[in-house]
Amino acid sequence: MIIGQRNRLQYIILGLLNQRPQTGYDLAKAFENEIGEFWQAQHSQIYPMLKRMETSGDITHEDTVTGEKLAKKQYSLTPAGHAKLVAWVSEPSPELSATKDEFILKLYFIKTAADPRLQPMLQEQAVLHRAQLAHLKQRRETVFPNQTAIDQAYGHYLILDHAIGREQYYVDWLEKFLR
Amino acid sequence: MIIGQRNRLQYIILGLLNQRPQTGYDLAKAFENEIGEFWQAQHSQIYPMLKRMETSGDITHEDTVTGEKLAKKQYSLTPAGHAKLVAWVSEPSPELSATKDEFILKLYFIKTAADPRLQPMLQEQAVLHRAQLAHLKQRRETVFPNQTAIDQAYGHYLILDHAIGREQYYVDWLEKFLR
DNA sequence: CCTTACATGTAATAAGTTACATGATTGT
DNA sequence: ACAATCATGTAACTTATTACATGTAAGG
Numbered sequence: 025m026i027i028g029q030r031n032r033l034q035y036i037i038l039g040l041l042n043q044r045p046q047t048g049y050d051l052a053k054a055f056e057n058e059i060g061e062f063w064q065a066q067h068s069q070i071y072p073m074l075k076r077m078e079t080s081g082d083i084t085h086e087d088t089v090t091g092e093k094l095a096k097k098q099y100s101l102t103p104a105g106h107a108k109l110v111a112w113v114s115e116p117s118p119e120l121s122a123t124k125d126e127f128i129l130k131l132y133f134i135k136t137a138a139d140p141r142l143q144p145m146l147q148e149q150a151v152l153h154r155a156q157l158a159h160l161k162q163r164r165e166t167v168f169p170n171q172t173a174i175d176q177a178y179g180h181y182l183i184l185d186h187a188i189g190r191e192q193y194y195v196d197w198l199e200k201f202l203r
Numbered sequence: 204m205i206i207g208q209r210n211r212l213q214y215i216i217l218g219l220l221n222q223r224p225q226t227g228y229d230l231a232k233a234f235e236n237e238i239g240e241f242w243q244a245q246h247s248q249i250y251p252m253l254k255r256m257e258t259s260g261d262i263t264h265e266d267t268v269t270g271e272k273l274a275k276k277q278y279s280l281t282p283a284g285h286a287k288l289v290a291w292v293s294e295p296s297p298e299l300s301a302t303k304d305e306f307i308l309k310l311y312f313i314k315t316a317a318d319p320r321l322q323p324m325l326q327e328q329a330v331l332h333r334a335q336l337a338h339l340k341q342r343r344e345t346v347f348p349n350q351t352a353i354d355q356a357y358g359h360y361l362i363l364d365h366a367i368g369r370e371q372y373y374v375d376w377l378e379k380f381l382r
Numbered sequence: 383c384c385t386t387a388c389a390t391g392t393a394a395t396a397a398g399t400t401a402c403a404t405g406a407t408t409g410t
Numbered sequence: 411a412c413a414a415t416c417a418t419g420t421a422a423c424t425t426a427t428t429a430c431a432t433g434t435a436a437g438g
Contacts, residue, residue, distance in 0.1 A: 119305065121304035124302075247429090
């Protein structure tokens with residue numbers, strides 16, 4: 025089975041499983057939480073990918089049971105999977121990030137500063153991004169209460185810090201144009 | 204022919220054609236230049252979409268010829284298309300922007316600040332984002348040399364300003380962790 | 383002449399979303 | 411009991427990318 029060269033989801037899953045063995049459900053949660061700011065994937069994309077990756081020999085699973093009979097599949101890396109992960113992280117990342125922002129696009133079609141739709145649009149986004157910023161800051165406080173926590177998951181700290189800064193910029197930018 | 208509810212590309216094309224009648228080629232350029240920071244689409248996605256949109260009555264085209272025989276299709280909005288555009292811009296945009304950033308994800312899998320891969324990775328990205336920042340600033344200078352230019356395409360100015368600020372933040376953030 | 387840009391399309395594949403479908407466990 | 415969460419999967423559809431394919435126009 026051939027897995028395409030640019031299958032980024034695959035590498036992200038390898039990275040997540042390298043941290044600790046996890047179920048598909050756990051992975052889906054990670055895409056909502058810690059890495060959701062920079063990559064998204066639904067469980068309907070994750071489960072088939074896990075099967076493909078197991079077939080190609082990069083991961084394996086162990087069946088476990090929770091409670092009386094709830095079956096779980098705990099996936100973990102094979103040596104081949106680990107090697108593939110290391111190679112991916114070491115590779116250059118020459119592509120600038122791809123953003124799809126529908127709101128900003130709408131702004132593009134606002135021709136003058138006096139357009140009556142402009143201020144309500146900015147207000148709406150300010151509410152949204154202020155909430156997101158507060159949420160991310162809250163997460164930083166709970167996940168990284170001290171330096172020890174930071175040192176033990178430095179990458180996680182970095183991306184959370186980046187996400188917070190990005191949201192802060194977004195809010196500041198909106199406020200620059202709010203009347 | 205049913206065009207799905209969330210077909211965002213369609214609305215973006217409506218917005219671009221509302222500015223002035225354009226060819227598919229022109230639209231593809233716009234996705235590389237002025238709006239490329241916030242949405243991407245290739246010509247292979249654009250040409251079929253233009254056909255669908257014409258079939259559904261939102262746009263029409265006029266055949267023109269450049270030079271001796273180079274055929275072009277100049278697309279423009281119908282009243283129905285214009286109405287659809289106005290409705291889209293006025294709608295709320297409750298979804299936060301979706302970003303896919305492979306580099307930041309790789310950082311997530313760097314466990315400690317001492318990892319020897321970290322600094323080269325940050326350096327590489329700094330080169331990339333500094334270049335992008337310089338490019339965007341250059342564009343602002345040429346496209347908006349004075350207040351009149353800003354007033355006449357305010358939305359365009361806004362999104363270019365946003366993109367510059369975003370890149371500036373990215374560079375600043377990288378430099379915060381560079382040794 | 384030759385290269386770059388203009389111009390339009392289709393085919394094949396890959397990636398991603400939404401909906402459908404089912405069942406167990408935990409906490410209230 | 412009931413709701414929320416845990417847990418796994420497939421089906422149908424939409425969206426997006428890469429490659430294939432062709433030809434004209436403009437500038438040096």
